[in-house]
Amino acid sequence: MKRFAPVPVPILLAGCDGPLSTLSPAGPVATEVAWLWWAMLAGAAAIAVLVGVLIAMGFGLPRETPARRWTHGWGLGFSLAVLSTLLTAGLWVGERILPRDDGAVEVRAHAFMWGWSFTQPGEGGAMVETAGTLYIPTGQPVDVIVTSEDVIHSFWVPQLAGKIDAIPGRENVMRLQADSPGTYGGLCAEFCGVGHAGMRFELVAYAAGELPEALQPNDLAVDHADDHAEEATDD
Amino acid sequence: MTDIRATSGEIDAPDTALDIAANPPRRALGLHREMDRVWTNAEGWRGQITAVNHTTLGLRFMATALVFFAIGGILAMLIRTQLATPEGAFLDTEIYNQIFTMHGSIMMFLFAIPMLEGLAIYMLPKILGTRDLAFPRLTALGYWCYLFGGLILLFALLGGVAPREGWFMYTPLSGATYSPGINADVWLLGVTFVEISALAAAVEITVTILRQRAPGMKLTEMPLFAWYMLGTSVMMLVGFPPLILASVLLEIERAFGWPFFEVARGGDPLLWQHLFWLFGHPEVYIIFLPAAGALSTIIPVMCRTTILGYGAIVAAIVALVFLSFGLWVHHMFTVGIPHMALAFFSAASVLVAVPTAVQVFAWIGTMWKGRPEMHLPMYHVMGFFLTFVMGGLTGVMLAIVPFNWQAHDTAFVTAHLHYVLIGGFVFPMMAAAAYWMPQITGRARIKGLGEAAFWTILIGFHGTFFLMHLTGLLGMPRRIDVYPDNPEWIWLNLTSSIFGFVMTIGFALFALDLVLQAWLGPRSPRDPWRAPGLDWAMRMPPPSYNFASLPSPGRLDGGTNAAQELARGEGLLPGAPRGQREVLVTTVGSARPELVAILPGNTALPLGLAGAIGVFVLMMLSGLYWLTLPALALVAALIWVWARGMAHGRDTAPVEVAPGLSLPVHIHRYDTLGRTGAVCLLLADGTLFASLLFGVGFLSVVAPGWPPPELTGDPELGAGLIAGLVAGLGLAAVAVRLGLRAQGRGGAVLPAAAAGLLTNLAALICLGWLAATMLDDPTRHARDALRGVLAGYVGLHALIAAGMAGFALDQARRGEIADMRAGCLPAWRLWQDFAAVTALIAGAILIAQGAGE
């Protein structure tokens, strides 16, 4: 089922590019949110200018305007109109990016101080565990089940989707999807102690049928969960 | 009618106009000498430690807050220096984490809150037309707690053991496992210590606004600043307890191993987040409302008109107070909240922009209505408009969940929060400083410097923070110290850092301007802005007593004439002929004169009490838990002494306030300032208890590690002991009432007080027995820990109730409770009822937890 019609977001400013940029989205979820942002920015700019003009017009001779025009007209009416439009748009986008039962690929992301281990389906659907890199197929919705070993972390691949916290004792789910094969930067977004800034990972989206080496059976490069402590100190 | 509980109904018939005759004029200078002798601080250094006067303490609060602002600003510069280049290499990560945590904590708890408290403490009595706040000793206690708590945090910073978990101290990172050492304890204990001052200020601000307005200043017509402060202080009473509870629970978890937030033993880190943000979101409005109050005062004066939409603004304030308690979850959109809840809190967060918009448009409408003049305060008002509107717009964006998931915890949020805090608090406070400095110092400013400071700050601020929105959208998370792999963030951060230093220069100029004005400024004419308002109807700088005689109805709009009349003693309650500090207490709604309250004079007791609390905090910090007991005993003893200071052994004749109007002195009335204050305190205490119940409910429904292990102990004996506990407290509540009835009839109060003491003690024995035999090891599971806390809460309240009964017994013995003098009975009654009801609820929960298995 194809619910998203990814429209590329124009890179309005050359400066918006970057491996962690929410403004150069590479998947439908991030694309929707990037559009939402540009729309909100335009609206906000218009409102800021409008308020600025109203303030500028306040300088000058005293003018009789009914008080209600300000408090009820602008204060209630105008703001409610703007806000309810915005809220509707937000709910609509929110509805479209939620995980749902549609047979999406399930992968696991387990956070610890200070690194990540991932479990994803490999050859023949067998689950393979990797350290520091998450592999997902391209062009398919993926549900990431996020857990934590110790303190709260947060899973974030800005070019693909928003973030979700990794909380001890809980499993949180977030949906993302990559439109084209490639390597995307990921990071921990919730402050988690001295290793926080370095708690990065990579997400590799592979084309259907081109299973990366790391996911193939008997690959010696596969890391095991117990190795992650050493792995982390290597970073 | 001799019942002291008669309200001033006779004089409070709502329709009769308040017609109070003027007192005969006297020589202003003589009157000043008579007043000043009674109201002024002691000489020299003794005066510094014994001062309780609101003018002194308000200034002291604000000056101390400015020092903390400077320290927080220096820390901000360290942060910006570190972030200017990707490798940092200037601070190591451990120190960097301490620095941003301390920057945030200092700015929120040691700068913003004390600053607004200081402004309210200084201004409110002047604006409302009274001579001091309701509880001057409490003002001083608040100040010392603030100072000592702040110093603990500062010394920790200097010693390299400052908290390092971020200003919201998320568990488990701040728990004992991942934050060994005292860093987190410094935050939990230090900030809680400082919060005593917030609660103290909130209580007396509420009481002062409700009961000390000048006669005839109706609630519905009082100056907007008072409305804003009323909203703020009610929010503080309800907002701070969840944080205090969370801090106490986390400190107990860290010190004694009782689990509340630890998953393995039935706790949940999300409980911390809920409690923290239940405080944290209202906190933002607690900071904004006083600033908005200053704006609503200043803008009409600068525009030579009156405020537009008074009623709408009051409605907006009330709406904000309520709405802001329903949005805390918008700080937790990424923790995995159910989908419907996300939609609800998103809508609520968007909605809160409406009352804010009403105010902004009312201010703009005021500008249209009048004719704005660009004096220095107006520059800062413009800075406010520009900055705050942008911060509000990004705030609305952040309330939209899908966008929040991208922007949360990035530099975008850092930018947003500084736009709101500096736009919505710092700019209005600078406007307020420019506006009120002549009132405070009696001097006019030196031309030019203030404008230069304004422009430097404005340019520096937007240069620092505007681009930071983009930095965040390019993926830079907050709270990182290096970013070697992201060259695309370099130019953004470098620009922010450079402008950060520009802004710092601006603030330095601003501080210089204040110092020069206070020190060298030429004399300011009286009422330089030709402002209405009683705050200008006095000498500048203001005398220790504010008003030699209090404003009477019809003379409430200030101005130079009013100032002279009041100084000549033509208003109410002129002078200090009885040699005591007297203020007028009025009714809540229509401000009819009700009684005369005698306020306490200079004393070092607040310093001593704050010192004793400080010893307790230090003993907790050093892990010398047994030594906290003598410290607590000292605290209790000093509180007893404090209460003794309120006791009166003799009847006092009614005071002639104006020709033909005599009012009783407060000791002969039931509904005193003290009683209103006790109600406020119980509002905060009740919120604390409700937060605790929320914790019990939350953990039992949501936490992963439930159901808990079975309770040991005989449920029947447990239920019996709880019944005994509640019965004891309830019987004591009956005893108070018997005491009050006896007092009303002029009978003996001693037996009732003794009975109250005994029943409270019996309740305590039941509780001790319960704790010793029925409660399971609190370190076993969160459920058992919470049972321990519930029992502890009830026990503390029963102990204080017993103390109050003992105090009443002592007063009865000394003959201080008599016909027409209720002594401590009204306060005891309130407390006893509260203790009994909370014990009943807590007991029911303890029993239900046993039965639920």
Ligand code: HEM
């Ligand atoms: C004087 C100019 C200021 C500058 C240059 C500044 C700069 C900064 C920076 C760069 C951060 C981000 C640290 C990070 O995420 O790595 C920060 C955090 C923060 N600032 Fe400021 N700030 C200033 C004033 C203020 C003021 C006036 C307030 C409040 C009234 C404030 C409250 C905060 C808070 C609450 C945080 C969050 C701390 C945390 O993440 O735990 N700041 N500031």
Ligand SMILES: [Cu+2]
């Ligand atoms: Cu992290």
Ligand SMILES: [Cu+2]
């Ligand atoms: Cu909030």
